[in-house]
Amino acid sequence: MGIREQVATELERTRRRSAVLTDAVDDADLVRQHSPLMSPLVWDLAHIGNQEELWLVRDVGGREPVRQDIDHLYDAFQHARRDRPQLPLLNPAEARAYVATVRDKVLDVVDRLPAAPDPSRRLVQDGFAFGMIVQHEQQHDETMLATHQLRAGLPVLSADPPPASLTPVGGEVLIPAGPFDMGTSTEAWALDNERPAHRVDVPAYSIDAAPVTNAQYAAFIDAGGYDDERFWTPAGWQHRVSAGLEAPLHWTRDGGEWHATTFGRTAPIVPDAPVVHVCFHEAKAYATWAGRRLPTEAEWEKAARHDPATGRSRRYPWGDDDPTSRHANLGQRHLTPAPVGAYPAGASPLGVHQLIGDVWEWIDSDFLPYPGFSAFPYREYSEVFFGGDYKMLRGGSFGTDRAACRGTFRNWDHPIRRQIFSGFRTARSVSPSELA
Structure with missing residues (x-):
């Protein structure tokens, strides 16, 4: 499997897991803070998209920002988890639309990846930047899974x-x-x-x-x-x-x-x-x-x-x-x-x-x-x-x-x-x- 195919496969596989974790609950659950130790699920979802935009759309791809106006809302260093529900966050429909738009642009960047390694671009060597974003999303998926463990109510996940x-x-x-x-x-x-x-x-x-x-x-x-x-x-x-x-x-x-x-x-x-x-x-x-x-x-x-x-x-x-x-x-x-x-x-x-x-x-x-x-x-x-x-x-x-x-x-x-x-x-x- 070439690097383009590997990157695209991993991005899609990871996004399916994010969808399982966020589609399992209704909008009220998505915006609710289930513990002060955790962010609302909708924050994690949009944060995943924002990091993908920052690194893969803007940095690697050199494209125009999708939503530069929300960068500060999804900067994990600016806002403690307990404070995030009070921010003017994207609502569930807006968050889903945002991450979908970002992903479309990222897949276009993937299609244009050079077939041969470019030693001058360490960030994209062996698809590193894409792998970093895959790992980032998977880490937040595990965080969202921990949030599910803390939520009250009827079970929504099964395996x-x-x-x-x-x-x-x-x-x-x-x-x-x-x-x-x-x-x-x-x-x-x-x-x-x-x-x-x-x-x-x-x-x-x-x-x-x-x-x-x-x-x-x-x-x-x-x-x-x-x-x-x-x-x-x-x-x-x-x-x-x-x-x-x-x-x-x-x-x-x-x-x-x-x-x-x-x-x-x-x-x-x-x-x-x-x-x-x-x-x-x-x-x-x-x-x-x-x-x-x-x-x-x-x-x-x-x-x-x-x-x-x-x-x-x-x-x-x-x-x-x-x-x-x-x-x-x-x-x-x-x-x-x-x-x-x-x-x-x-x-x-x-x-x-x-x-x-x-x-x-x-x-x-x-x-x-x-x-x-x-x-x-x-x-x-x-x-x-x-x-x-x-x-x-x-x-x-x-x-x-x-x-x-x-x-x-x-x-x-x-x-x-x-x-x-x-x-x-x-x-x-x-x-x-x-x-x-």
Whole structure:
């Protein structure tokens, strides 16, 4: 497939998902703010179109603006999410018409892409600018999916249940000491914070073979984990008390049994599915209670990419091929994490499962640039967030699209956030005596 066909296919595939998420509700739901943590769905929709216009119509295409008068309304840095409902936003019909007009112009730009690479235009090399916009829209699709999870009312989204576990998975996997190549310098659509590839020497450690499950997390709750300050950091304990945390978001007790509400449907938790909707502080407290810790970012990526047989770093745990439904729970194909052991084809060479998809995994590392980092194509994608109050998340979730998820992809958020599809796995350092 040529670059024009690839770009057009990905743009169209992504837009179909945006349509599913916005067409599922009526206009009143589109303009309503379902949580102060989230924008109204209609803002996300028009913002998607505005970013596409800024980069692909005006910058890459050199065309006249479609709606320059609305740029300030859809600038995420100018307006906090809680304030966006008060803005004079495009209404649903106007937003849909706007994104359609922008897309028509973008497809014309695609048709005129040069067949041969132009080294003088880095922004369009290998279709990068188009890939950046595809990933941006998919990221907002996942954000809109999280908004759907927070909305009240009858269920409006549906999907097939995830596959059952195909193989027993448990315990921990030893990752031997040694260097590996972290990040990438060759992935065509990788974003600036994933670059450049660099060598990292990682001491030996053990990491969970699968994410922490609902049953494991319920044991932490039942053991009084939320009531014992010893398991929490000072900041984590302060947040637990002030926010009144007692269980993962959307969990409730019913007759002594834990239930979870998922996109408007309440049912008993699935014991062997990864726990979801926990914040960094909850994940770290669980790890401390279990006598373990959260992995560092380098540890997570080595577990996900390093091939001990060849010494090279793969694109994904299973190899370099793009993910399919055999490898991982991605792309809103299902609306919940799959039980551990459901994707044996997606395991790493050393036997670490479900590193990609199901739940974003909290990492005990701050969001910092790699050695040799260079902002591209704009500082506001990554650079302005470095060194802030952010913790890393890796691996993607059931709501993450394959275009916005790979072994090098880096996500970040505030450690108190749990409306996102976040879970975790634990790790521990390994002493030399254990390796003897």
